[in-house]
Amino acid sequence: MFGETVLKEIDEIRVKYPDRRSALLPSLYIAQREFGWLSQEAMQCVAKALNLSESIVRGTASFYSMFKHKPVGRHLIQLCTNVSCMILGAERLVDFLGNKYGLQPDGTTEDGRLSLVVMECIGACGTAPAMLINTDFYDNLSEKRIEEILEKYK
């Protein structure tokens, strides 16, 4: 179950909207923060907090790619491979992560340190290729730069 502070946080979100269902997406974010991913338990907590059916919660959550339906590593790499990033080498970077770290798209390293999701455009096309690690932004990526950056994420 969510603790009291989390429930209070959800209540504060609820009152900003005319209908409680609007609090669903923000609450799913909160659940993901608390549980690391949207496990069945996490979604049950959201359903309970908002008085919505579990199927509504699950159905809605499954639509959005930023909600995770399996556990992710300690650090989530979201690497863009859309056209502006692709033509500047983003796909080579995906291969690099595979070869060097054993990290595949939608996969997690065996030690649970890193997960990788290949993204559509993340709005950094002018400084491509680009990625997010958790909520930190990195652009102008090269293999060397990724290696250096990842040193910070243990």
Add this chain to the structure above:
Amino acid sequence: MENFLLRNIENPNSADINEYLKVGGYKNLTKSLGMKPKDIIEEVKKSGLRGRGGAGFPAAMKWNFATADPKFPKYLLCNADEGEPGTFKDRPILEKNPHLLIEGMVISGYALGSEYGYIYLRGEYPQAKDILNEAIKQAYEKKYLGDDILGKGVKFHLSVYQGAGAYICGEETALIESIEGKKGQPRSKPPFPVNVGAWSMPTIVNNVETLSNVPYIMEIGGDAYSNIGSKDCPGPKLFSVSGYVEKPGVYELPMGISLRDIIYKHAGGIKDSKKLKAVIPGGISTPVLPADGIDCAMDFVSMPKAGSMLGSGAVIVLDESVCMVRVAYRALKFFEHESCGKCVPCREGTDWLRKILERIENGKGSEGDIYLLSDVAGLISGRTFCPLGDGAAGVVTGMIKHFRNEFEEHIKNKKCVVS
């Protein structure tokens, strides 16, 4: 032209309210609150402002539809989903000039009789979320937001709603579904959002850049604004330039500037003095133009005549090293992934287009595949619930129209000979 939308952004503290006030921030709000709401809309009408989200719909016309509806409350939604690949032009406003957007929204809210605004922000912009939340807090403290704005009895509340990684939520009715806490699938129109929108109430959806133009219109007046750039769609426009140019970035330039000038005069020309091959002028959803097709005016009226669209003004520059089949394949992977699944032509059609392009790209295409691509694209076009499918079809049709030989060579040689 002096920057307005990007004014002061070189200042590292530009997102702070005090810095914004130093460059004249919120004085257009003070001025506007001294006017009648309908006079503000009249000024916006005179300005000729068109929506910057992609469709170029006249802003004042949308606003007049919304105010004509007797129902209250009315909601003002700012579309900050910025999902069109190649586009990163709203981001500098959100991250570096958030008070410009807030000021634009309060003025617009007052003009529209709306007391509640929401900024629907894509999940991929976590920094922007923090910056906007801080800016909103500052605006409440200084009474530019709240129940009694500047002591004038005007009420407007604003908060951020975070999307969760679905391109289709940029489509206004899908955005409304999403803010209601549902799957982001477009609604059938009519009724239009201006009559039945969020929570069944009249709802005005405008893009970040559109709303950020409103303070400028109030500053210089609708007539003066209408003299900037193109006659049919005036004003300053933000262009996101990416790909093989010397100086990629966001440029604030008059609407109607030629695509050639954007690339060669402003973005420094093609990187490493290579040869230009093609340009995608308005984001991934707009048809590609060949190198000799860039002498066109970048605005909503001229671009369709030039064989493409202005879209979000996201210019993606491709040089001779780029394989067009690969670009088309990557674009269709995107559309397939982002199709919301509601209507059959888009859901199945994007899947087929991607599959055919994938096999051509992998050297497994057959002679009939080019015909098949055109055929499937034709079956999608005009038959989908929302414009996402049309965009996908137009991309494929445009690629085949201008770069048919590359598709043929891929099929004949069973591999790419470009890159």
